[in-house]
Each structure stands twice: as structure tokens, then as C-alpha cells.
Amino acid sequence: MAENETYKLTDNETYREVAPEEFRQECARLFDNGRGRLRMMFAVDSRETGEGFNIYAVFSHPGKDLFEIVVLKDLEEKEGGITFPSITPKIPAAHWYERQIADMFGLLPEGHPDPAPLVLHGLYPPGVYPLRRDISHDQIRGLLDEDKEDLSSFMKVKGEGIYEIPVGPVHAGIIEPGHFRFSAVGETVYYLDARLFFTHKGVEKLFERMGFDEGVKLAERLSGVSSFAHSAAYCHAVERMAGVALPIRARAIRTFLLELERLYNHIGDIGNMCAGTGFAIGYAKGALLKERLMGLNERLTGSRYLRGVNAPGGVLADVLENPAETLRTIEGITGQYKSFIEFLTGATSHMERLDNAGLLSREIAMALGATGVAARASGLDDDIRTAHPHLYYGQLVFESHTRMKGDVFSRMMLRADEAACSLAILKSILHKAKGKRLEGDIALPAVEVPALGRALGYVEGPRGSIFYYVSSGRDGRPFRVKPRAASFCNWPLMPFAVHGNIVPDFPLINKSFNLSYSGSDA
Amino acid sequence: MLARILYNIIGRKQALPESELNAMAGEGDILMAAGLKPGGMGRIFRRSVRIRQVDAGSCNACEWECTALTNPVYDIQRFGIDFVASPRHADILLVTGPVSAAMANALRKTYLATPGPKLVIACGDCARDGGIYRGSYAVTDGVDKVVPVDAYIPGCPPAPARIAAGIMKIIEASSKIK
Numbered sequence: 156m157a158e159n160e161t162y163k164l165t166d167n168e169t170y171r172e173v174a175p176e177e178f179r180q181e182c183a184r185l186f187d188n189g190r191g192r193l194r195m196m197f198a199v200d201s202r203e204t205g206e207g208f209n210i211y212a213v214f215s216h217p218g219k220d221l222f223e224i225v226v227l228k229d230l231e232e233k234e235g236g237i238t239f240p241s242i243t244p245k246i247p248a249a250h251w252y253e254r255q256i257a258d259m260f261g262l263l264p265e266g267h268p269d270p271a272p273l274v275l276h277g278l279y280p281p282g283v284y285p286l287r288r289d290i291s292h293d294q295i296r297g298l299l300d301e302d303k304e305d306l307s308s309f310m311k312v313k314g315e316g317i318y319e320i321p322v323g324p325v326h327a328g329i330i331e332p333g334h335f336r337f338s339a340v341g342e343t344v345y346y347l348d349a350r351l352f353f354t355h356k357g358v359e360k361l362f363e364r365m366g367f368d369e370g371v372k373l374a375e376r377l378s379g380v381s382s383f384a385h386s387a388a389y390c391h392a393v394e395r396m397a398g399v400a401l402p403i404r405a406r407a408i409r410t411f412l413l414e415l416e417r418l419y420n421h422i423g424d425i426g427n428m429c430a431g432t433g434f435a436i437g438y439a440k441g442a443l444l445k446e447r448l449m450g451l452n453e454r455l456t457g458s459r460y461l462r463g464v465n466a467p468g469g470v471l472a473d474v475l476e477n478p479a480e481t482l483r484t485i486e487g488i489t490g491q492y493k494s495f496i497e498f499l500t501g502a503t504s505h506m507e508r509l510d511n512a513g514l515l516s517r518e519i520a521m522a523l524g525a526t527g528v529a530a531r532a533s534g535l536d537d538d539i540r541t542a543h544p545h546l547y548y549g550q551l552v553f554e555s556h557t558r559m560k561g562d563v564f565s566r567m568m569l570r571a572d573e574a575a576c577s578l579a580i581l582k583s584i585l586h587k588a589k590g591k592r593l594e595g596d597i598a599l600p601a602v603e604v605p606a607l608g609r610a611l612g613y614v615e616g617p618r619g620s621i622f623y624y625v626s627s628g629r630d631g632r633p634f635r636v637k638p639r640a641a642s643f644c645n646w647p648l649m650p651f652a653v654h655g656n657i658v659p660d661f662p663l664i665n666k667s668f669n670l671s672y673s674g675s676d677a
Numbered sequence: 678m679l680a681r682i683l684y685n686i687i688g689r690k691q692a693l694p695e696s697e698l699n700a701m702a703g704e705g706d707i708l709m710a711a712g713l714k715p716g717g718m719g720r721i722f723r724r725s726v727r728i729r730q731v732d733a734g735s736c737n738a739c740e741w742e743c744t745a746l747t748n749p750v751y752d753i754q755r756f757g758i759d760f761v762a763s764p765r766h767a768d769i770l771l772v773t774g775p776v777s778a779a780m781a782n783a784l785r786k787t788y789l790a791t792p793g794p795k796l797v798i799a800c801g802d803c804a805r806d807g808g809i810y811r812g813s814y815a816v817t818d819g820v821d822k823v824v825p826v827d828a829y830i831p832g833c834p835p836a837p838a839r840i841a842a843g844i845m846k847i848i849e850a851s852s853k854i855k
Contacts, residue, residue, distance in 0.1 A: 165759030276779050285814055295814035303781055324783045327762035329730045329743045332780055353779045354734040357815035376809055379834070425740075442748035449745070459836060460738050673736045676777075 165286060167543065168395075168611055175240055178210075181225050182242045185214035192537070193524050194222065194613075196252035198260045202514045204629075205552040208262055210239055211624065212249070213611065217536070220543050222611055230262060241267040248524025257263045259286040261361075273470045274352045274676075277305030285360055292360065310348045312338035317345060320658065324353045324493045328662075331672035334532060335661075342657040347650045354676040362636035367393050367604050367625075370633060374417045374623070375462045377638055378674030380423075384616030385638065385674070386465035391545070392612025392623040393467040397602045403547075404595040407467035410547035411584045412461050412474060413614060414577040419448035420617035421574040422492065424669045425499070428567055431663030434505040440495050444488070453485055469598025475588040482585045489578050496571050509564035513652040513664030516561060523651075526644045527619020529668055532569045533561035539615035546614075551580055563667040616641055618671060640674030681798045693838070702842035708805075708829040710821075715850055718794055722768060722852040724757035728844070729767035729791065733784050733823075734777030734816065738834040739801040743771065745837040753841050758848075764791040769844070774821060775803040775816040776823050788824040799826045800840060802833040809833075827851070 173181050185191050189323050194213040201209055202222040230237050241264035253264035254273040261284040264270055275285075279298050283290070300637045312319075317340055324332035334350040358377060362370050374389035375382040387409050394401065401409075426441015449459045455474045456464045475481075500506060515525075520533040530537045538555030540548045556572040558565035587593050609626035619641030628634035645668060652664055693701070703779040730743050746753040747760065761767055764787045776784060788797070798819040802808040807818035820826050828850075 278778050281846035290810055293816040299778055299814075304779070304782060324780065324786050325731055325764075329732075329740050329760060331732050331735070331737055331740065332783065353783070354732070354774070354777050355779060355815050356734055356775065356777055356810045358810075361810065361813050373809055376736045376738075376833075379736045379741055382736075382738070426849070439749050442745070443750065446745060446750050448749050453836075459742075459832070462833075671737060673734075 167221045168224065169221065170224045170226055172228050174229055175227060175231055178225065178227045179240050179242055182212055182214070183245050185203065185216075185223050186246050187216065188593055189521055191216050191627075193246055193248045193252075194620070195624070195637070196249055196256070197624060197637040197639075198256045198262055198286070198624070199635045200260060200286065203288060207258060208237060209429055210256065210262070213622070213624075214243070215542070217542065230581045233338075235283075235470060236261060236263050238263045238265045240265055243267050247522045248644070251643065258284075260284050261287070272305075274355055276352065277303050282669045283388060285357060288363075292357070292364075306334065306350060309336045309350070309514070310338075310346060312346050313453050314340075316340050333672050337632070337658060337661070339658055342659070344653050344658055344661065347653045347661075349646065349649055351646060351672060352676045354673045355419050356673075356677065358677045359637060363633050365633065366601075367627075367633055370636060371465055371467070374638065375460075375465070377677065378642070378671040379460060380420055381616045381621065381640070381671065381674060383412050383461040383465065384614050384621050385640070386462075387413060387546075388612045388614045388616070388621045388623045389467070389625070389636075389638070390465050390467050390612070391614065392610050392625040392637065393604065394602060394610040395610035395612060396625055397467070397604050398604055399468065399599055401469055401546075401599065402595040402597070404475065404593050405597050405599075406546045407584055407588070407593045408470045408472075408474045408597060409465070410551075411581060412456070412464060412470075413546070413616075414580045414584075415448070415452065415455075416461060417617045418577040419445055419452065420669075421570040422495075424571050424666065425496075425567055425574070427666045427669070428509070428663060429505060431666045432505050432508040434502065437499055437502060437505060440498065444491055447488060447491070448675065451481075455481065465506070466576060466598060467604075468600075468602040469596070471598065473597050475585070475593060477539070478513055478585045478588040481584065482589065485578065485581050485585065489582075491670065492574060492578065506564070508660075508663065509567055509667075510562065512563040512656060512660050513566075513667055514560070514562045515648055515652045517559075519651045520561070520648065523647050524644045525619075525648055527616070527641045528566055528569055529619065529648055531555065531557045532565040537620070539613055539620045543613060545643075547584065552584060553580060567668040581663070618642055618669065618674075628676065638674075638677060640671060640677070642670040642672070642675040645670050646675055681844075689815050691754060692755065694752055695756075698751070699842050700840050701836065701838035706773050706831050707843045707846050708831070709847070709850055710825075710829070712825065713796075713827045713847075716852065718796070718851040720849050725763045726758045726769060726844075726848055727767050728769045728771050729757065729761055729764045730771045730785070731764075731784060733772055733774040733780040733788050733804070733820065735774030735801060735803065736754070739773035739804075740836045742834045742840055743773075743800075746841055751837045751841055753844075756841075756845060758844060765789075767791050767795070769796045769798060770824075771798050772820045772824075772842075773800050773804050775807040775810045775813075775818060776820055778815050778817065780825050781817055784820075784823050796827045796829050796847065796851060797824055798830060798844065800830045800843075801835060802831055805829050805831060
């Protein structure tokens, strides 16, 4: 248990309160002309404790394991509503966060270049802000007016030969709902306007009426194939708030399952890209390998989606119980994975379609705050596992992978590299468990959540960084829970990656990112 | 069908036999709605059923399990069941999710676009009654609050074997197979 001592909690979180006139300057300082990263931005309704509305902006700096949080206090009440100074003109990555804050809290970003509604689709009358704490679920429901649904504000591209292709929200495949407008010239996409948030389920407000333990279930259901990553980030936040350190075995198990989740996602995604090029055999092979991994998930945890394992204070299933047997399965999967990748990279007709499709430049990825595979395939080294190592990552030797080009090919090969890395991590943990070097409890007996606490939690999920901010009220119950899914950062990249490609390549480009609608819509 | 061709190329049969599929699915938890008439569909569904899957705000786990139905292990096409791209071509709407407020209209329109006779299956715990999202301002607490539902497949998410066995059981209950 000696390793616990180096695992200090909330040591890497600093809060700084600023007045509105300092807000822009302080954020710009932390953004450091693009060298810093905006991790998330959200509002809190603290009127009941006499603190009014607050806005939090979380920044980190590559090479430093530190989160610097700017807290904006004393928002100004002006004619037409409560406003805050928009940081989007300086920090483009803030653009969706600020629109989300405007929709959910009625706080208006002053100086935002495009302050259009984002989340609510005009389903509620003006003046209804769901995340304000003085309005209940039932009250908001009573005001719902489906006939007012407004999907009109699409970018219109005019010019000779330009036509519009509307798609969705009900798509042709078995995928999630969203509405896309392609403005195309012949076969070439000139502009893509995406309307999302069709799966918005009011999750943030639901968290507030659950207990911290119960909230794990909701975190697991934010995004199906990131169930474990979301619940791990949520539990991490609750544990940091409580100031507890996990036993080494619990940390190793969480790390193990995070990598298992990454592995089945990456392999599934590589297979799904074959569906994007119509390469049926590659797709079938990928689906088969993914199914084996889902079977392993079920055998180890009783859930194909690794649900019901995480809890504040540790894990509920001792996944490392039979390391030798699991190791044999992983060895078998490694062999199948290798031959799968060899088979795909040898299939010229498939690989040629990936080359140069869906290019995303490093500049765009950086400006819009891309995360995960989308960022790393465009040359941005952003990996929570190495930048902010926690759980068992600090004890493992591995490196985060990057590719420079930013096309579909880069994203596929990056996934392949990372899958190989995940397999190595899984084996390393199993060997340690076999050598009895991870002995101990799998969970703490109980986690006491303090009143008026707050903390950040984070993990590197299959799609990129996942952040949770949690705070407790005077009664020690959840006061504010803000999840930030990886896809929320990555969706705004799509119009840039699709621009100049042909319409039939859109499904392929989309699959190369594999973004979650539900996680982003929350 | 496609999967069958693929077996020959992959070189090995992977598909689970029907009996094993049923065993994996568990028993007695498919719920038929009172309105579902036994044999009401006559012989029309016999060995050729087309499904349109509609995500009405799910977390996406159910969709991945539906996608898994077409993989070489479950290979639902061998039973004459397949997923189609348009409600116009569908006999069954397989709806997942608690029906988010923003998807309610789209679901109604999809239902109207599906030619009769048709069945609606609510797949997953939140499609049944809102599940964990029940009571949220942004959901409608289940598919049957928006369109008529003929049967429910529970689970969060239901495993592919359960969805496959459930669909077949529902088809059997609503058709004269022999």
C-alpha cells in the first residue's frame, strides 16, 4: 500500500475568483495564445447560498499536472438579462459552452459571435432555463410546447449549382439521431451544418435529485460505449471531493477496465470504418472481434458495457481474480487483432479510400479544443493518461500516440496503435496481478461526502478526455454535477473535416471520429 | 444472407444455433401489450420481416446491441429478419430510448410513415417507462406515451440474444406461422 502515499487528491486544482472586468484577461492569460487548453466551462446557480450565478472555466497547460479554474462572480444584471463577457472571440473552444450556458441558465455571453440557441430547439417558451434551481422538472414539462419546435436557423449557402441535402434526425443506419444539412456543389460538400441535442435528456438536472451513489448509474448511461469511462470520471470527482485515496487493487482494476473499454471501442471503430467504405469482410471481422471483447466484458463484470462495476470508493467486482485465465483470452485476442490489422492494411481498395479523406488541420483542432483520437490524429498530443496520470497509469510505462496528418487514415492507424498499447497495458496489469503485486481491497468501506465540497474528476475515455465537476450542498447532497463528454468538444470539428469531401465519404469521415450524440447532448 | 457468404470467406462458422440463442436470452420477460392480437398479423410476417430501428434519445447502448444482431455470431438475417433504412420499407419499428422531448415529433412522423400492418417494439428499460431518466423535464417517460406499442423487450441494454429471441417471439405471437 506504499504507493498510496504519493496519490494526493485535489492537489492539482486551483480556483481563482474574478470580477467580470478581469474575466477575459484571466482566461486569456491561462489560454496563453493556444498553448493552454480550455477543458470545460459551465455555470452554477448559487443564488440560494447568496452567491448568485457563477461561471467556471477550467484550463490546463501541457506538461503541467494542474487544473486552473477561473470562477466568475457577481454577474451583471443588464437590460435584457444577466450577462457575462464572452471569451469566444479569444478562445474559440468556448463557443458551445457559452451557448449552452445561455440556453440552460439564461446567462448571456456578451460579445459572442454566434449566440444562437443550441440545446433546447425552442421547445420551451422564452424565460424557461432548465438548470436554474428554482424550477422543477414537472414545472418545465408543463411548459413544453412541441409545436414551437424550431429548426430554422441553418446557414444558407447561396450560389450557382449549390443545393441542400437534409438528413435526419432519423438516420438510415442504426445510429443516434441528429440533423445534418449539406450544402453541396455537385458531389462536393461545401458546407455542413449539424443540428444536434435531439437526445438531450436533462441529465445534469437529474443528477441533482439523486444521491452521489445513485448518480453512478446515470453517469454510466450518459453514453453507451463510454459507460465505464463516464462512471470512472464521476467517481473520481466524488472521491476527490471526499478526499479519499483508493486502494491499489481498485486503481488497477479501474485502469484495466478503462483500457478494455478503449480496446473494444477502437477495434469496433476500425471495423465500422470498413462499413463506411463498403468493405463487408473487414466489417464482419471487426464485428466478430468486438463481440469477443463484449463477451469478455460480460464474463469479467456481468455486463457487456462494464456497468454496475464503479462505485465511489472503488469497484464492486474483482476483475483481477483469475489473471491467468484472462491473460490467455487477451493473448488470443492479441493474435486475432494483429491478423485483423494486417488484413486491413493489405486491402488496398479499402485503405485508398481513407487516405486524404476528412482532413482536419492541427490549427482547427487546437482552436476548437479537440480531444482524444480526433486531436491526436491531427498532431495534438493530448492524453489525460500521460498529462494527468492517476489511477494506476503513473505506475505503467507507455506513451501517448500521435499522427500528424489528420485524415481518416491517420485516425484509423492511431486507433490501431492505441489498441495495441491497450492490449500491452492489460497484459502488464494481469502479470502484476498474477505475481500478487496488486493485493488489497477493491473498495473503501464507505465514502463520506463533505458538505459544500467540490472537485473535478477526469479520465481519458475511448473518445477523448471526460471531465466531471461535482459539488455538494449544505446537506451533503449533489448540488451541481456537470459532465463534459469528449464528443462535446469534437462535434464542432465535423464541418471542417467534411468541407471539400464528397457526400458519400461523409459516413466514413463520421465513423472515423465516432462521436457520441447522447454524451454530448446529455 | 451476406453474412452467410462471409462465413465461407472467413472460413469458419461463428453463428450461435437458435437453441443457444434462446437459452442465452432468458425466459418469460418479453411483455406483450394487451392490444397485440395473437395471429393478428396473419401470414404476412412469415420468414420475411423488415425492421426500422428508431433511436428516440437512448444512451446508444441499445443501438450497439441492435448492430451486433447483424454480426456473424447472431446473424439475425438467417431467420428472415433484417434492418432497413427507411420506415417506408418496414414492418416493425424497434424503438429505443425514453423518447426525448426533441424526438417525440420525429418518432410520430416515423410511425405515420410506416405502412400498416405494423408492430412497434419498445426495446430497453428506458423505452418501457423512461427508466433512469423517468421524470426528467426533457423526456416523455416511454415509447407508449407517444405511439402505440405492441411489445416490450426489457434490459439495460437487453443483450443481442435477448433482442433476437424477443423479436422472434413477438413475430410468432402475432402471426400464423404454419
